[in-house]
Amino acid sequence: SKTAEDTKSRTRLMIVGPPNAAKTTCALTFDHPLLVESMPGEKGTDILPPAENRVIRLWEPIKPDDPIDWRVVVKEMEQEQLDVLSGKCGKFTTVFLDGIHKGFEVFLNAAKEQSKGQSGEENGLIYWNMAATNFSKYFNRWWYSSIPFFVATVWSEIEKTDPLAQDSLKNPASRSVWPAFAGKTQRNILGEVNTIYADVDAGKATWQLKPDERIKGIGIKLPLEEAQKLPYKIAADWQVLKKLLFPSPEAVK
DSSP states (O other): OOOOOHHHOEEEEEEETTSSTTTGGGGGGSSEEEEEEEEETTOOOOGOBBBTTTTEEEEOOOOTTTTHHHHHHEEEEEHHHHHHHHTOOOSSSSEEEHHHHHHHHHHHHHHHHHHHOTTTOOOOOHHHHHHHHHHHHHHHHHSSSSOOOEEEEEEEEEEESSSOSSSSSTTTTTTTEESOOOOHHHHHHHTTTTEEEEEEEEEEEEOOOSSSSSBOOOOOOOOOHHHHSSOSSSOOHHHHHHHHHSSSGOOOO
């Protein structure tokens, strides 16, 4: 079992945002030794240069016309996770998963294959719950690990908030931005993880720490009084956010 002090020494962070919002490049601001691991099908992680105390792990490109057994891909993801958590790949202060929404798609595709009966047809009632359950187990193994900083990036998507409202982004009541997870998985993860919104404002990469009428599902898990003191936006830099979360140098070792 883990004590409150054990949990306090670990940070879990989800970075949500559209493409080209510097979600991947901000990985370089996190504490090293650093492992950056792309999810299967994620493109763009290769822009990060390997360096001393920094490991970049990329999946081979998934070609749309190639036959893929997604259940095998899930097993490979879980084995890589086991290798990292067991220390086989080295000891890391930060593990940074790039494009975790792509990882969910792998679990969903695997569940679709597994749900096929003798007819060969997918059973939607089965595979959605199966994908959500299996992905949550994968995610929670990272969450409950002893790794000090676990970070994941995920695309944002626009969802209709009010079905009766006029369909326009100019109307805050009609649509809002959420992490690109489906239903049950979105609710489970957002209820547990510090979630921030990445964007580029006037050419500068920023992180939004608080929700508003348009950006939903984000926030830092702190006591209310401390959370209210956080700024609305900061530079997209973990060292900046870390100083806000842990004011004293001794808070995180």
